[in-house]
Structures are given as C-alpha cells and as structure tokens.
Amino acid sequence: MRVPVEWLREYCAPDLPAAELATRLAMTGTEVDRVEHHGVRELDHFVVGHVLSAEQHPDADRLKVCVVDVGGGEQAQIVCGAPNVAAGQLVAVGRPGAVMPDGTKLGRAKLRGVASAGMILAEDELAIGPDHSETLVLSDDGLQPGDPLAAVLPISTDVLELEITPNRPDCLGVYGVAREAHAATGARLRAAPWEDDPGSLDRDDIGVEIAVEATDLCPRFTARAFHDVRIGPSPPWLKARLMAAGQRPINNVVDITNYVMLLSGQPMHAFDLDRIEGRRLVVRRAADGEQVVTLDEQTRIADADVCLIADAAGPTSIAGVMGGNRSEVQDDTTSVLMEAASWDAPNIHSTSLKLGLRSEASGRFEKGLAPEQALDGQALATKLMLELTGARLVPGTVDVGGAGADSYARSVIRLRDAQVVGLLGVAITRSQSALHLQRLGFETAERPDGLDVNVPSWRRNDVTREADLVEEVARLHGVNDQLPATLPRRRGAIGVLAPAQRLRRRAEDVLVGRGLREIVGWSFESPTRDDRLRLAADDPRRAHVVIENPMSEDAANMRSTLLGSLLDVARHNAARGQGVPAIFESGRVYLAGSATLPHEHHALGVLVPGDIFAAKGYLEALLRALRVTSSFAAASQPFLHPGRSAAVRIGSRPAQAVGWVGDVHPLVTREWDLEAIAAFEIDLDAVVAAARVVPEYEDLTSFPELREDIAIVVDETVPAAAVLDAVRAAGGRLLARAEVFDVYRGEQIATGRTSLAIALTFRARERTLTDEDVAPVRAKIVERLREQFGGELRG
Amino acid sequence: MTGRIAELRGEAEAAIAAAATSAELEELRVRYLGRKAELPNILRGIAALAPEQRGPTGKAANQARQALEALIGQRAEQLAGGELEEQLQRDVVDVTLPGAPPQPVGHLHLLTATRREIEDVFLGLGFRIAEGPEVETVYYNFDALNFDVTHPTRGRADTFYVNDDVVLRTHTSPMQLRAMEAEPPPLYIIVPGRVYRRDSDATHTPQFHQIEGLAVDEDVTLADLKGTLLAFARAIFGRDREVRLRPHFFPFTEPSIEVDVSCFMAHVPGERCRVCKDTGWIEILGAGMVDPNVFGYVAEYGYDPERIQGFAFGMGIERIAMLRHGVPDLRLLYDNDARFLEQFG
Numbered sequence A: 001m002r003v004p005v006e007w008l009r010e011y012c013a014p015d016l017p018a019a020e021l022a023t024r025l026a027m028t029g030t031e032v033d034r035v036e037h038h039g040v041r042e043l044d045h046f047v048v049g050h051v052l053s054a055e056q057h058p059d060a061d062r063l064k065v066c067v068v069d070v071g072g073g074e075q076a077q078i079v080c081g082a083p084n085v086a087a088g089q090l091v092a093v094g095r096p097g098a099v100m101p102d103g104t105k106l107g108r109a110k111l112r113g114v115a116s117a118g119m120i121l122a123e124d125e126l127a128i129g130p131d132h133s134e135t136l137v138l139s140d141d142g143l144q145p146g147d148p149l150a151a152v153l154p155i156s157t158d159v160l161e162l163e164i165t166p167n168r169p170d171c172l173g174v175y176g177v178a179r180e181a182h183a184a185t186g187a188r189l190r191a192a193p194w195e196d197d198p199g200s201l202d203r204d205d206i207g208v209e210i211a212v213e214a215t216d217l218c219p220r221f222t223a224r225a226f227h228d229v230r231i232g233p234s235p236p237w238l239k240a241r242l243m244a245a246g247q248r249p250i251n252n253v254v255d256i257t258n259y260v261m262l263l264s265g266q267p268m269h270a271f272d273l274d275r276i277e278g279r280r281l282v283v284r285r286a287a288d289g290e291q292v293v294t295l296d297e298q299t300r301i302a303d304a305d306v307c308l309i310a311d312a313a314g315p316t317s318i319a320g321v322m323g324g325n326r327s328e329v330q331d332d333t334t335s336v337l338m339e340a341a342s343w344d345a346p347n348i349h350s351t352s353l354k355l356g357l358r359s360e361a362s363g364r365f366e367k368g369l370a371p372e373q374a375l376d377g378q379a380l381a382t383k384l385m386l387e388l389t390g391a392r393l394v395p396g397t398v399d400v401g402g403a404g405a406d407s408y409a410r411s412v413i414r415l416r417d418a419q420v421v422g423l424l425g426v427a428i429t430r431s432q433s434a435l436h437l438q439r440l441g442f443e444t445a446e447r448p449d450g451l452d453v454n455v456p457s458w459r460r461n462d463v464t465r466e467a468d469l470v471e472e473v474a475r476l477h478g479v480n481d482q483l484p485a486t487l488p489r490r491r492g493a494i495g496v497l498a499p500a501q502r503l504r505r506r507a508e509d510v511l512v513g514r515g516l517r518e519i520v521g522w523s524f525e526s527p528t529r530d531d532r533l534r535l536a537a538d539d540p541r542r543a544h545v546v547i548e549n550p551m552s553e554d555a556a557n558m559r560s561t562l563l564g565s566l567l568d569v570a571r572h573n574a575a576r577g578q579g580v581p582a583i584f585e586s587g588r589v590y591l592a593g594s595a596t597l598p599h600e601h602h603a604l605g606v607l608v609p610g611d612i613f614a615a616k617g618y619l620e621a622l623l624r625a626l627r628v629t630s631s632f633a634a635a636s637q638p639f640l641h642p643g644r645s646a647a648v649r650i651g652s653r654p655a656q657a658v659g660w661v662g663d664v665h666p667l668v669t670r671e672w673d674l675e676a677i678a679a680f681e682i683d684l685d686a687v688v689a690a691a692r693v694v695p696e697y698e699d700l701t702s703f704p705e706l707r708e709d710i711a712i713v714v715d716e717t718v719p720a721a722a723v724l725d726a727v728r729a730a731g732g733r734l735l736a737r738a739e740v741f742d743v744y745r746g747e748q749i750a751t752g753r754t755s756l757a758i759a760l761t762f763r764a765r766e767r768t769l770t771d772e773d774v775a776p777v778r779a780k781i782v783e784r785l786r787e788q789f790g791g792e793l794r795g
Numbered sequence B: 001m002t003g004r005i006a007e008l009r010g011e012a013e014a015a016i017a018a019a020a021t022s023a024e025l026e027e028l029r030v031r032y033l034g035r036k037a038e039l040p041n042i043l044r045g046i047a048a049l050a051p052e053q054r055g056p057t058g059k060a061a062n063q064a065r066q067a068l069e070a071l072i073g074q075r076a077e078q079l080a081g082g083e084l085e086e087q088l089q090r091d092v093v094d095v096t097l098p099g100a101p102p103q104p105v106g107h108l109h110l111l112t113a114t115r116r117e118i119e120d121v122f123l124g125l126g127f128r129i130a131e132g133p134e135v136e137t138v139y140y141n142f143d144a145l146n147f148d149v150t151h152p153t154r155g156r157a158d159t160f161y162v163n164d165d166v167v168l169r170t171h172t173s174p175m176q177l178r179a180m181e182a183e184p185p186p187l188y189i190i191v192p193g194r195v196y197r198r199d200s201d202a203t204h205t206p207q208f209h210q211i212e213g214l215a216v217d218e219d220v221t222l223a224d225l226k227g228t229l230l231a232f233a234r235a236i237f238g239r240d241r242e243v244r245l246r247p248h249f250f251p252f253t254e255p256s257i258e259v260d261v262s263c264f265m266a267h268v269p270g271e272r273c274r275v276c277k278d279t280g281w282i283e284i285l286g287a288g289m290v291d292p293n294v295f296g297y298v299a300e301y302g303y304d305p306e307r308i309q310g311f312a313f314g315m316g317i318e319r320i321a322m323l324r325h326g327v328p329d330l331r332l333l334y335d336n337d338a339r340f341l342e343q344f345g
C-alpha cells in the first residue's frame, strides 16, 4: 500500500523526516518496504507563471513562443508545444534547475532556434495527473506570478510503501496509517474526515429499492443517491493524491470512489442510477453458470457461491470484487447511486480465487472490514460529491443490515497485569498499558487485576483475546528497546542429538572423509524420469507423490529415488568440463501409498566414476563405520547393469534389504550423457536403526590373534560370499574373521575356475592359540570347501 | 710376553683413534682381534706358557682385548654418528613438492554445514532436534497453526497441493503441533527440514530449508526469546552482534516479531553495504509467542494455554548461508557445480 506522506500529514503530522517516521512505524509493527519520492524535486524552481503573450514559433507549426511573468519582475521566454496555451493563463512553470519526476533537470535550451528558459508544464509532467495533451491551467484563486507551485499543488511528496499484514485491513487506508503514526509518535491525530456527515440517516426512500437476499454474504449494504451530477475531471489536488498513491484518475465520480477507498479503506461503487433497470438492486447468489460482464469487458461465469448485485435486466456487478460495465458511470451520467457495503471475507476470497479476478476492493474485503466503515465511506463520498461534482444529494440512506447490534458487548476484553508481565518478561505497569491502548483507539477501564478494554470497531476482527491486547501493548511499549535478553530456565531440557541423528551425521562424514562431495538435489522431478531410469510399468517407485499445481510440468513428481538427482548433478558437472565428481546426497524420497500421507524415508545415495566395486568400497566403509553387518547378493535393478549389480542387505535372521549397488546401466548413462559410473542407494533410516549405538566391550588384546591365509580354487560361478559363508560355518568358534583379499583367474588355473585368497583370523578368548590348535580347524574348512564347491587348495 | 701385549695394545689404540671410517675400523678389529690376530693367539696359547707366566700374561692379554673391544665400540659409534650425519646431509628432497598420493578432500554441502552449525548452537542451548514429514496435511500446515481460511498463503498460487487435504509443507511449523502431541511440556526443540513454496527467483527457490524453534514451559517469555536469539545471532554471526526485534504478524504467534541482526560487514564510508544496504540491520527470522489458539489444538496433551506459554521462531537456512558467505544467488546452491561445492563445508 502506497501512502503519500503529504496526504498522511493532513491527519497526523509527526515532526519527523519521512525516513524516521518509517522507522518508527516499522518498530511498532507497520512494515515499511521502502520510502520513495513521488513528483518533482528542487521545489524552488517550480512557480506559478502568468502567460503574457503566446506567439506562433517562426519555424515550427506546433510550437508557441510564450513570454511568462514568473514573479519578482522577471519575464521568461518559454517555447511551449501545448495547443491550449494562451495569453492571460496562470500556468505551472518549471524554471531552469528544476528536477522533473523522472530525474531530468531543466535548463536553458534553444528550440528550433528560439531560446527557451524552462517549461510550461502539463499535469503528467508533474506526475500529478495522466493528461499530456494540454498545459495545466491554474484557477485564479488569488494566485500571483512567482508563487511557489508546491503551495498550490502537491507536486512533491515522499511515499511510504507499506507491507500491510493480513490482520490489519484497517491500515489499508491513509487514515488508518495516520492512527498508527499517532500511536507510534504521539503526534496529534486529527478527527476522521468522515466525522461530519452531510447526509441523513433518518429515511431510506432515495428512489432506488435495495433487496438483500444473500444476507449471509452481505452483512451490510448502504446506498445514497445523487442527482445533477456533472461528470468531469477531478481537481488537480485530488488527481495528484491518486497519482501519488498509484491510482490513475478517470473522472470525478470514479476518482471519488477511489479517493474514499484509499483514505478510509472502504471500497465504494458508483452506479449510473438511470442505468439501473427497474430502479431496484438485488443482492443474491448467482445461478450456476450465470454470466456477468465486468468493467474490464470480460465475461465471467459465476456459480451459486458467487454473490451478485443484479437489477431487472440481470447481474450488474460481482459483489465486492468488480462492477459491471452495463451500469457504470459514463460521461453523460447525471444521477449516481453510491454503494458502500460489507461482504463476507472468506466468500470474497474464494470468489476472487475462483474467477481469477483480484481488485483493490476484493483485496480489502477478503481481509474483513468492519461494517461501520460502510457509513464512514458514504459520509466522505457525500462530502466530495457535493463539493466536486455539483451534485444534489437525495435525502436519506438505504442501510440494510446495519453495523450489528451485539458488536459492542463482544469486544470488551480483560487484560490482566500479570499476563502482560508474565508473557513479555518485562515490568509494564497498568497505567503504561492503558496509555498504549488508548493511543490506539481502545477504551480502558480499571479493574482489580488489570483493565477492561473496549476494542474499537476497526480492530474488532483482529483483537479478540487477551493475547492480542498483550501484543498491542508490547509493540507500542517497544519489544526492542524495553525488553531484556534473558534465557529460558529450561527445566529438564537436555540438548542432545538422537542416536539416529548422530549416526546420520557419521554416515555423511565417512563419505566426506573419503573425498566425496555432498550435493543437495531437487525433491521435484519430471514424470518422464521414470522412463529414463527404465523403471518397469509396475515398479513401486512409480507410485509418486504428484503435485497438483507444480511450478512446471517437468517438476510435478516427488522423487522416489535419489539416483535421478545424482545423475543430473553428474551431468551438470561433466557438461562443464568438470568430469564426473564423486558425489553423494543425504535426503528424503517419497512414495505414495494408501494412507493420507505418503511414505517418506531418509535415503543416502552415492554416485562415483568407476564400477560397482568403487561404489561398494564406499558403501562397506560406511556400513562398517556404523557397525552394521551387511551382505550382498546379485540382484538387478532396471537402471543397473544386470550382471554387475547387487542388493544390499543388513543384519541376519532375516537379512533386511535396504538398497542396491552396481554399475549404472549403459542405457541410463547414455541418457544422461555419461559413461562408466557406479552408484548405490540405501534407506539410511533402516540402516541407522540397525546400527549398534552402544557397542559392548570385547577383549581383543589380552591374547594375540593367529592369521593364516589359504587360496582356494572354485568354479567362477560360485560367489565369494557363499565361500565365506561355508568358511565361517566350518570355522566354528575359533574363527574370528574370514575375508577375501585377492582374486585370481588366469593361466595358472583351469579356465572357468577362480582362485580366492582368504585371510583366516583365529582367536580364543582365554588363551594364545598355537598352530596345533588351528590346524584341525583349517583342515575342516578346506574339507568343507572341497565337499561343497569342489574347492581345491592352491599352492 | 707382557711387553709384546703392551706394544700391541699401544699400536692398536693409536690405529683405532686414527680410523676414519667404519670400514677401516672393521679392518682394525680383524687385524687386532680377529681369529688370526696376534692378541687372540696369545690368549689361545696361554696354556703352553710356563705356569708362572700364565697368570700375568693372561691377565694382560684379557685386559688388552677388553680395552680394545671397548675402544672399537666407542669409535664405531663415533664414526657411525658422523657417517649418518653425512648421509642425512646428502639425502635432501624438494619439500615443496605435493604429498603423494594426494588425499581427496570431501565437502559437506553448504546447506548441511550451515544447518549442522545452527543445530549445534541450539543443542548447546538445551534444544533437541525433531523432524517431521515434508508432505503434510492442511490441518497441521495451516488449520491448527491458526491460519485464517482466507490467508493468502493457503492459495494454490503460493502452496503446492497434493490434494485438497495434503500439501508440501510451506514451513517447518507443523512439527510444533506434532511435537506437542508426542510429548508434554517442558518442550525445547528445533526442527530443521526442507519446505516448499511456489516461488522462483534469485532469492526464492520452490524448495528451501528452514529451522523451526519451539520452547514451551510454564514461564517462557518474550524476553527469553530475545535472549535465545541473541545467543544464536552471536554464535553464528559474531560475538559483537546485536539483535533488533520488530513487531510483525504471523497467524500462529501472538505477539509476533521479526528479528534483525546487526550487520557483520566492515562498512566503508562512501560504499553501499551489499548486505544491509546501509541500514545496519539484516532481517534473519520471524518469531513470536505461541498463539493460545495453537495450544488450543493440543490442550489435551498437556498444553493448557492458561497454564503454559512458549515461544517459536523460524529461519531460512539458505538465507543464513548466503548472508554469511556472500552467495549472491540462491539457485547456485541447487546447481551443485563442483566448483561451488568445494568452496564450503
């Protein structure tokens, strides 16, 4: 919301520069995005001029050479292009040195050979109106040549660009901001501009009948009628204020509705009374599919939840959102029906969303305006209509619904002193609280434990509870300057990572310690990614969480694996000559299910240049660091090389599958313009759940281990894991570990056979083992391998 | 005979003292003490001597042998020390060459590194870490957090919907309610996590990360919130930092505040500060006292708004990371370019 400071100061004028006022507002809860300047600068150079003569330029048909009395006995020759400029006019003159709204500085110039000192200005050049066709002619209100232009017209003002929070629709008007300025600074607040209403409320026979059928959607509807209206341009001061507030002037009646809205916050609507068919307006729900042509000449299709204003010929407006073009005020309008109503906020919100139609009016109504504001708007509009359009007011006001009888009773709230101090943690006295609240327009009455507070109408929707009053007191008392910085007593609270969180950090650190770089990928992915990853039609990972309103179609699915993110990042880097970095991601994946919320788990994925063993090396290091026992079995994934991929299992009895590892399938690497990469992904939640958090001591140092290596030749189709399983089974209690440390295939052994070098580590808890202890175990192992796999001892 | 022994001993002592290398010394050892040398021969021949000569000769020869052995030992050590010294002096490498093989250096992503740092600050302040679902119900994300039905954030222009009742969480705040449902007060938690909003430009990405804080107890005050955030700001942005509280509005806190931290950049006169735009303050988070309406939704779990109160805050990890490290565009964080990644973590 743009608030011209010049306008604000009419109601509250703190003795502060705009920037400081902005800070005071910000520190009491009215957020200021920025302070802008609107209009001209170097005001000394803008004066009232009296055109003494205006002669045709010798070399240019469209230019006139004017001699202008600019005061102080000085006459300036100014070349002017406006067709209407004529001797005798009082005009706005920019003298050399003047700085225009766009920042250009006026100087002395020659136009087609004729010297020109400054400019005779049109209203758009001063940014106080839209018109460029004519020069601005000032009315002769005792103005003298040389008078400062700024004293006549608001040609220069600072503008506060405010961010009004949704709870404060009362600040969507200049006067509402003036109330805040008063509360924030203590500067005097002038009476509201609607206090002296020239209209009357004692009758409602204004010549138009109003029927409100949808009373639930329209708590209050007020109307006044005006005759003998002369449509024309608004006076410069009004246009200037609208311009500074960011609203384009149209004509006096429309400008009045906008001016009233910008000042009071109450949107108004002006009907051409003679274009209301049947002289009767009905406020009703639309029929399903009913069409309304709005002011912007669009046809809108309504449904039964949309509230319309209709006359005998059908709908004329979408209530609270936008008027219709059939009954709008036009140049030949002479009678006006001025409407000011209250609408149900949620309904306006949903209508606005449904129709994709937002307006200044709907933006205010959807936040909930007080019904009292409707008559405030009428009073203010009436004054301006009488003053600016020559209108005659039809005595009386139609007021359907009124301000609500029980509103006063509901809005008295007890504010306990103890609650103020207890919630804020700073001593604020009752009288301080009362003073802060009174400045904001609340009425207070002393009670034994605090104050009874009467909430003003314009805050009724926002301030409904004691906590809301505490906030009002806090923000005016100064949450920043007056509040000590203390720490909670935090009884019984211990700050510690949960084991799973600690282990997740450990898993990440293991990979970082081995040189991997962590990436953070997108949760979103394209629906085409499943095909690119070669997922089968019935692959469970196709059960995506799907976003109904994604940023774009290629970000409509939530990822069900980290692999796509890893491939994207690998490709990004490879395409930039970085090669394929060894990377990992630690993050969520999502799978839709039958429950309300999908399944989410924290996954950990690694992508490295190289083959399955490169990836598996990292995986095994990670699992060992977490003290998770693991096993691997050949198993394929659609996106992995079928002969070079495995399922990752942890624990035993039964082993639990927690992921996969392998060479990425050549068709997938090709799809991402990569080659020779391997990856793994595990369900990190499942892995850390299986980790030994508090390992128990084992005596591994009192007696030495005894190591023996054997090389065993088996068929190459026999997995090493199967051989090791057999070794362990045969090794019994004395065999502490068995690990493959070398693999050989080649000339020295038969084709189709492979030699596995296995390190056997023997250990006894209570004594030092000897070769004699181990020899029979070793023999048993060799025998078992021979029986089970036809294994031959080599070397 | 003892005369010969003394002669030999004298000769050998002189030769040992004069030996210049270990090899020379070894030669002397062989010459004087070796199997064919004269002195050992004398010792072996003792038995053939006249009985009265055996004692004095044996004694002299033994003494001579032991003395020479000791001398050779001493001299050997002297020579070895010198020779090692010489060898070390010759054995020179170019220490400016790199280590071999070079050890790879990995990196946490800047967001993870920043998140952990913030987590650690709050762990130290007595907060635990809670985590919740990213795909969340409208109830937890909006309704129970006191969002008015017309609040613009609920709209499909701002929030990702999975269906009418399920959204991608727009903040980490829903976990406030889930945590309170799970555990009675006192409750001190932070909630880090990924959140989603329909927004995309240099300072907004449709996914980003937040850290929520929640402290609920009988007597937690707004002043306690200020102290907690001051401690956080100083831990992350430097010990000289101050915080500034500005009143604001959030549906689920009352009073609500926005918190600025004093600018940590060195200000150069005449140059506009890129971080604070010369205001001296940087907005870092939103906070407030938990709205009684929110407690109303979890009153049955021990959160009677008449008996307990608390504060909550929420900050963007991306924003903190970008501020601290001068990262100009949020999207850099999600490109994961290796040249970006290796600068942090």
Ligand SMILES: [Zn+2]
Residues within 6 Å of the ligand: B263, B264, B265, B267, B273, B274, B275, B276, B277, B278, B279, B280
């Ligand atoms: Zn700065």
